[in-house]
Amino acid sequence: MNRSKTQLLRIFITWLLFSFIVCPTQAQTPVLKEVDIIDTLNGYVKNAIFYKYDLVAEIAKSGQSENILQELESKADNHQLRARFYAIKAAVFLHEDVKPEINSMAEYRASEVVQSRVLSLYEKTMNEAYLSGDDRLIAQASLICGQVYHSLKELALAVTYTLNGLELNEKLGIANSPHNYLVVGEILYKIREYEECVKNSIKAFKLFEKLKQPGDTVRMMFSSNTAALGYHRRQQYDSAFYWYKASLKAATALNLDIWKGIIGGNMGQIFFEQKKYDTALVLFQxxxxxxxxxxLFDNAANSLQWAARTQVRLGNTKAALQYVREAFRLLEQAPEMFYLRNTYVAAVDVFKALGNYDSAFYYNTKYSALNDSLERVIAISGIAVSKARANDEKSRYHIQSLQSEREKQVFQRNVLIAAIILLGMVGFLVITRQRLKAKLQVERMEQEKQRMQQEIASAREQLKMFTENIVEKTSLIEKLEEQAKNKGESSEQQVLMSELSRQTILTEDDWLKFKSLxxxxxxxxFQQLKEISADITVAEQRMAALTRMQLTSKQMAAMLGISVDSVHxxxxxxxxxxxLSSDINLDEYIAGI
Incomplete structure (x- = not known):
């Protein structure tokens, strides 16, 4: 629900990509000759058109696509033509009339061989565009590549090239399609770049609102909902409500009950956070x-687990338990890992409220394992986008530098009489190159700094979650021990108590994970500790680290499996x-290390 990952959205995005990238036209049966195709491509260059899909369809339907493409490649004698040729060749490979020897077109497009071939062709498309030095062509190629990478689920490359294309067009004063802003906003939301997600989604909404083309009300609904989600995650609730209402208005105009429910459920989460539980419950239901x-069983399960959490807050634990169990059953029909993680949290809330601490402990463990996995994927995705953008900039700089070098060599070979002018140009090129190099180095350092800051923030969050999970586990175990004592200690229960005691101790693996974070x-x-006292023990290092985390003595004791007196x-x-002398506060001293 809160990620808008529904079957309806997936169908819409698939349609969007094909309608925008493909732009199908009526099939043309006559096949153009190679010379006519080259003339058509030259016409595209003259009119600043990247290419039209009717040309792709004609080549694909000709039955001689391989021969035609081979001839075309030999006749595409400049960067402008070659950039278009490689993109057309890739599109021909993905065209349904290629008739692959495989069960279905979907399997054909998903095959590693085809994807590798297509990605290689689009890489050549971008190289030729960069070599041309034409920002208009680079923008067109970037947007086409971004759309294809998105359809192939290469999200890091998709967001990199789409943003590059959008930024170049804005710089050139060329209007962008709102479709691109919509898609890139959705990708940025997935990798938690919420500020950029909001900017691009709002741009999409305003352009759709201005253009008012058929189907734009649906697109306005999607873009405003994504903008609201971005504000929601940044806890800017007034702005989130504004855009949720805009999305709800579009859904109401379209009479889409499913989306009225989804958007209302998203708003319900804010009401939940504001402790307006009665209002939130109605929206979730x-x-x-x-x-x-x-x-849409995955979305139904997610709304139900939110309803379960709300029922716990309202004191209706039986209803909450019923909701959680139904949510798990729905997720069996349509598994979705983010919603499963949410449902584990709801289960912990419900079983704690029921006093069933062994079940609460079980679901807390399941949540921790799944959450670690999902958070790792998101962090890697964010870093992958940063790397992709840096690599693209590096590639563009390298390719254009090589092109400049080639042009310089040709100039030196053919214009010997202009030696003084040539030396001046060479000097200018060298200075420009050094400046570009220096600029790229600064940008790399800034990107590396941002990456390190992201890693530190991620580590800080994981360390916090690690500590909270240990403390939560200890609390649950203590309550289990208390329940066991109240019932009398049989030999079987004594074995259980012994096992529980071992589980509360911070193991070597736990310590290594904690130390790494x-x-x-x-x-x-730890290096400064050893400089202060070279013979400091491991136990004392652990105590210093836990003191630096500002934990209480009771929490330290629970984490280390010792008594509070031993902690002291x-x-x-x-x-x-x-x-340290008696007048120095140990906590303040360690906080300064």
């Missing part, structure tokens, strides 16, 4: 009803090891 009626945030902490003794040994 409505979303569940419409989603289930449309067989800790060092990302405080990289010199270890802290006293640490104070002695650091040779």
């Amino acid at each position: 409505t979303d569940h009803k419409f989603s289930k009626a449309e067989k 800790f060092e990302k945030i405080y990289p010199t902490f 003794k270890t802290r006293q040994r640490l104070r002695q090891r650091l040779q």
Whole structure:
């Protein structure tokens, strides 16, 4: 629900890509000769058109596409023509009339061989565009490549090239298609670039609103919902409500109950966070009803787990339990990992409210494992986008530098009499190259700085979650121990109590994971400790780290599997090891390391 990952959205995006990239026209049976195709391509160059899909369809339907493409490649004698040729060749490979020897066109397009071939051709398209030095052509090629990479689920490349194309067109004063802003806004939301997501989604909405083409009301609904989600995640609730209402207005105009439910469910999450539980519950229940009626079981499950959390807050634990169990059943029919993670959280809430701490502990463990996996994927995606943009800039610079070098060599070979002018130009090119190099180096350093900041922020969040999970686990186990004691300790229960005691101890693996995350945030902490006291023990290092995290003595004891009194003794040994006088506060001293 909150990610708008429904079957309806997927159908719409698929249609959007084909309608915009492909722009199908009536099939033409006559096949053009190679010379006529070259004339057509030259006409595209003259009129600043990248290409039209009717040409792709004619080549694909000719039955001689391989021979035609081979001839065309030999006759495309400049960067403008070659950029268009490689893009057309890739489009021919993806055309349904290629008649692949495989069960279905979908399987053909999804095959690694075809994807590799297509990606290679679009890489050549971009290289030729960069070599041309024509920003208009580079923008056109970037947008086409971005759309294709999105359809092939190469999100890092998709967002990189689409943003490049949009930015170049804006720089050139050329109007962009709102479709591109819509798609890139959705991708940016997935990788949690919420500020850029909002900007692009609002641009899409305003352009759709201005153009008022058939079907634009649907697109306005999607773009405004994505903008609202971006504001929602940034906790700017007034702005989120504004755009949710704009999206709801479009859904109402289209009489789309399913989307009225989805958008209402998104708004319900804000009401939940504002503790307006009665209002939130109605919205979640409505979303569940419409989603289930449309067989969007994953979205129905997500709305239901939110309803379960709301019922817990309202004190209706039996209803909450019923909702959670139904949510798990729905997710079996339509698995969706983000919604499953949310449902684990709801299950923990419900079972804690019921006093069933063993079940709460079970679902908390399931949540932690799945959340770690999902967060890792998102972090990697964000880094992948940064790397893709840096690599593209590096590639563009390298290709254009090579082109400049070739042109310089030709100039030197053919214009010997203009030696003084040539030297001046060479000097200018060298200075320009150095400036570009320096600029690229600064940009790389800035990107590396941003990447490191993202990693530190991620490590800080993981360390916080790691510590909270350990404390939560300990709390649950203590309550289990108390329940077991109240029932009397049989031999079987004594074995259980022993096992529970071992689980509360911070193992070596736990410590290594904790230390790894800790060092990302405080990289010199342990090194400085050893410089202050070379013979400091591992136990004292652990105590220093937990003190730096500002945990209470009880939490430290729980995490280390020792008594509070032992914590105090270890802290006293640490104070002695650091040779601190009685008037120095240990916590403040360690916070300054």
